[in-house]
Amino acid sequence: MYYTNHKILTEVMLYVLSVLIMANFTSLLIYNIMFSIVHWNCRGIHNNAAEYIAMSQIKPDIICFQETWCKNEQDHPHVMGYKIADFSVRNTKSHGGTAIYVRENLPYLKKNIDSNLEISCIKFNFDNNDITLVNLYDTESDTKLPQYNNIFDQIEGKFLLCGDFNAHHTMWGGKHTDTKGRELFSFLEYKDIVLLNDGTGTRCNPSTLELAPIDLSFCNSSLASKITWSVDLTSSYGSDHHVVNINFSHKQILTDDSESVYNYKKADWEAFSSKCNEHLSPDMISDNIEETCSRLTNKILQIAGECIPVKLKNNKPKKPQVPWWTPECTKSVKERNICKNRAQHTGFGTDFTIYREKERACRKTIKAAQAMYWRAIVTR
Numbered sequence: 001m002y003y004t005n006h007k008i009l010t011e012v013m014l015y016v017l018s019v020l021i022m023a024n025f026t027s028l029l030i031y032n033i034m035f036s037i038v039h040w041n042c043r044g045i046h047n048n049a050a051e052y053i054a055m056s057q058i059k060p061d062i063i064c065f066q067e068t069w070c071k072n073e074q075d076h077p078h079v080m081g082y083k084i085a086d087f088s089v090r091n092t093k094s095h096g097g098t099a100i101y102v103r104e105n106l107p108y109l110k111k112n113i114d115s116n117l118e119i120s121c122i123k124f125n126f127d128n129n130d131i132t133l134v135n136l137y138d139t140e141s142d143t144k145l146p147q148y149n150n151i152f153d154q155i156e157g158k159f160l161l162c163g164d165f166n167a168h169h170t171m172w173g174g175k176h177t178d179t180k181g182r183e184l185f186s187f188l189e190y191k192d193i194v195l196l197n198d199g200t201g202t203r204c205n206p207s208t209l210e211l212a213p214i215d216l217s218f219c220n221s222s223l224a225s226k227i228t229w230s231v232d233l234t235s236s237y238g239s240d241h242h243v244v245n246i247n248f249s250h251k252q253i254l255t256d257d258s259e260s261v262y263n264y265k266k267a268d269w270e271a272f273s274s275k276c277n278e279h280l281s282p283d284m285i286s287d288n289i290e291e292t293c294s295r296l297t298n299k300i301l302q303i304a305g306e307c308i309p310v311k312l313k314n315n316k317p318k319k320p321q322v323p324w325w326t327p328e329c330t331k332s333v334k335e336r337n338i339c340k341n342r343a344q345h346t347g348f349g350t351d352f353t354i355y356r357e358k359e360r361a362c363r364k365t366i367k368a369a370q371a372m373y374w375r376a377i378v379t380r
Contacts, residue, residue, distance in 0.1 A: 034309070035126050035248040039064035039135060039162040041203070041215060041241035045099065046070075046077060048238035051366065053079060054325040055237065055333055058245060061103050062124070064135035066164045066241075068097035080322075086110050086120040086135075098135050098163070113154050117147065126248055129158050131223070136163035143167075143180050148187040161193075161218040164203075164241065173199030173213040184216075193218050196229040196246070203241045209344045209352070215244050223248075235337050238363065263309040272307040279303065324373030329366050336362040 038060045042048045045068040063082065068089075070076050076084050079101055085108050087099040098120040102108055109123040111132060118137040123130055132155050151161070168174040169181030172195055177185075188195060195218055201211020217229060232243040279299055285292050336358040343351040 036060040037062040037064065037133070037160070037162075037246045037248075038243050039066070039215065039217070039246070040237075040243040041066040041137070041164040041239060042237075043067050043239040043241065044069045047363075049077065049079065050322045050325065050370070051329075051333060052237040052243065054322040055235065055330065056232070056243070058232070058243075060245075061106055062133065063101040064120075064133070064162060065099045065101070066097075066118075066135070066137035067095060068099050069095050070097050070099070085122045088118045088120050088137075090118070096137060096139065098137050100133065100135050113151060115147065115151055117143070117151070119151070127226070132157065132159040134159065134161045134163075136161065136165065138163070138165050138167075138180075140166075141180065143183060145183050145186050148184060152187075152191060152193075158220055158223050160223065160246070162216065162244070162246070164214060165216045166214050167216070168212065168214065171195070172197045172216060173201065175212070188218070192220050194221050194224040196224070196227060198229060200231045200233070201242075202231055202244060204236060206240055209340070209355075211242075215241060217244060217246055235333070237333075238366075262304065267308040269307075272303060275303045275307065276300070324370045326369045329369050332358075332362040332365040 036058065038058065040052070040063070042052070042065050045065055047069075049065070062085075063079075068076065068087070070087070070089055072089060073084070073087060075089075076087060076099055081104060082101040083104050085100045085102045088097060090096040096118055098118050100120045100122055102122070102124070106124065111121045111123050113119045113121045113134065117140070120135045121133065123132050125131070134151065134155065136151075155161075165180075165184060167180040167184045168176055168178045169185050170177055171181075171185055174181065187193075195216065197213055197216055199213060201213050202215035203212050204210070205212065219227060226248050228247045228249070230245045230247075232245060236242050280296065284295050284299070336355070339351070339355040339358040343355040
């Protein structure tokens, strides 16, 4: 009897899994829905943003740029699939600037923050919560506690504060603590603020290739449990700063009037197998075939909802593309990244020299591809 039940259980599981793979589900499911934000000091949005859009595997909902080097709104480039929501520019000095790009179909409200620091700010809604997003770039060496308090006093409710603070402190993984770092740390001590950084370096010193964590992310405590934070160390995409990824997640109920598909590429099959072994047993089988099938199906769907991400069909636009990006650009970027990783690993002067040469060659290749594309457009 045990052998027979076990065989039936195995056959039913295989059948249900085949249904999972072949069908688009419209049944009632509970799953994690993701919302992603990245912030990045791009050191010139015209110089390096195209490489990020073309090469990154992440398709964020919101992109926060620092050091855009733009002079006005018209100077900000168009990014396919996104629109510029807010920005700041310098009126007197060169370089600097911030910008927030959002997906074209993402609702938001622009919010003004009165500060002498470079800031762009919007409000968006996630999981029925209004969240204020503050994108900051601070190059001043003497930023004091009142300046941070001034920003905080203008924010209501849930918030995410991110950007390049240029502040060093051992609290967030720095090798030393400077004056601005102490001021910022004092600000954190007296507010309901959580530092999301995990100590990973975000800015690469061009001379030594050592990493320092100066790109910081903060939120209030009620948001922290919904956020995962990471640094993209695969590439800095032409900048000396790495991209910081911030992902929000929450449980979402999918009703039978919304079509969805499982994202098998991101499935945790080890956890799925473990949970099936834990929760499925021959005891679930009875003489009533329909009842047995329903019981097993519901349990497997529940496990799948916990271990296999679900995405709505057409929930996001296709990955934005850079029309002038060529295979030569991709090859040059990969060669530069390989040389950079080798130089960071060995510390040899010859490897540093080779990396610098590859970096210059990469930038030249990218600029040449862009120029060739636009010349072809103009001469048509």
